[in-house]
Every structure is written in structure tokens, then in C-alpha cells.
Amino acid sequence: xxxxxxxxxxxxxxxxxxxxxxxxxxxxxxxxxxxxxxxxxxxxxxxxxxxxxxxxxxxxxxxxxxxxxxxxxxxxxxxxxxxxxxxxxxxxxxxxxxxxxxxxxxxxxxxxxxxxxxxxxxxxxxxxxxxxxxxxxxxxxxxxxxxxxxxxxxxxxxxxxxxxxxxxxxxxxxxxxxxxxxxxxxxxxxxxxxxxxxxxxxxxxxxxxxxxxxxxxxxxxxx
Ligand code: TIU
Numbered sequence: 001x002x003x004x005x006x007x008x009x010x011x012x013x014x015x016x017x018x019x020x021x022x023x024x025x026x027x028x029x030x031x032x033x034x035x036x037x038x039x040x041x042x043x044x045x046x047x048x049x050x051x052x053x054x055x056x057x058x059x060x061x062x063x064x065x066x067x068x069x070x071x072x073x074x075x076x077x078x079x080x081x082x083x084x085x086x087x088x089x090x091x092x093x094x095x096x097x098x099x100x101x102x103x104x105x106x107x108x109x110x111x112x113x114x115x116x117x118x119x120x121x122x123x124x125x126x127x128x129x130x131x132x133x134x135x136x137x138x139x140x141x142x143x144x145x146x147x148x149x150x151x152x153x154x155x156x157x158x159x160x161x162x163x164x165x166x167x168x169x170x171x172x173x174x175x176x177x178x179x180x181x182x183x184x185x186x187x188x189x190x191x192x193x194x195x196x197x198x199x200x201x202x203x204x205x206x207x208x209x210x211x212x213x214x215x216x217x218x219x220x221x222x223x
Pocket of ligand 1 (some may be wrong): 029
């Protein structure tokens, strides 16, 4: 077993069983004119995590470990978008409406593209997900089974929505989950802080948190 310095206590992992999951680092959440902004958010504050997410991706790649990317998006006919999701609130643009980056939150549109700095490498799995959690309505679990991955490091946006939802789904499925603190961000700083606290409270009830540097050191020591 190898070890990552983490909170609330060290995260032990088996090198072949660990994988990185990068949640929704797509233009729709990080750039002006996408889904995130249509909900009234200041999206540019999310960009500051890009270098840390990139370091994690490069570290996992350099160790030959799996990197999985997710994208929140819907089919062009919206058949996988519940009206309860589309009709929620009073956004400037609804899912499927035409915006500056194409139709909002629709697969294949420019807004659904992963940021070029974090683009998936050859052979890396990309999960298109209709929900906030990456297990709901996807074959993520089957991919993880095939890879033999049981321990998951998470990065991406937003901390309290898609990242936390996916971590909770994974935790209930028996995966051990660690969130890279400086490689995740929220539109609401107080929600990010609360999410990190609630993940690791109660003896890591949802999982662990660690710095990107801590994760990278742990992977290096495991070589
Ligand atoms: N709105 C918000 O904070 N997040 C989302 O809608 N999706 C993700 O977190 N990816």
C-alpha cells in the first residue's frame, strides 16, 4: 500500500487501483456565455484551478494511470433532460437554447467542449453525463470495473454540485474517494469550504481531501 498525505487521515492506495476523474472542465461552466453564466454565476473565478488540474492529469499520465473526463451535457433532442431540470428557475438561457457557444449544455456544441489545456489524451475515457453525478445514466461504473479502479482522485467543477454528487455516488458504490482541494472550485467560495469540511468530517464519511502536491508526491513515492 502507498500513501497520500490527506485529511482527515492518510489515504492509502494500491497503485494499480487508483484513477483520476476530472469533472466537467468544459467551456459551459468556465467561459462567459455558457450554462454557468446563464444561471447568474461569475464563471471566470473557476479558471484559476486549470494549472492544478493539468498537473494532476500529467502526473497520472506519466505514471500510466487512468484519467477519466466527464462532461455534463444532453442529447440534441433533450430526451435525456428532465423538464424538471430544464424548467428550473429563471435562467437567461435554458438548456438547449442557442447561446454564444452554441446550444447550452448540448453534446457536440462548442460549450460542451473540454478546455483545450485539459483536453483528453488519446484513449482516455470521456463520460457524457445527463445528471450532476457521473454514475447516473452512464457506463462509468463498467469502465472502472474494467480498469480495476477502486480508489478515485477527483478534480473539477463545481465542488458542491457535480464533484460532490459524483463522490457521494462513488462512496456508496464502495470506492474510496479523495478530492484535490486546489484542483476544484465553486462559484461560491463558502460552498467549496463547506463541501471540503463535510466530505472529510465524521471519519471521512464521504472521503478524503489533499493538495495537488500531496497527491503528486504520493504517486511519485509509490513508483
Ligand atoms: N451550477 C453548478 O454549480 N454546477 C453544475 O450545474 N454542474 C456542475 O457542477 N458540473
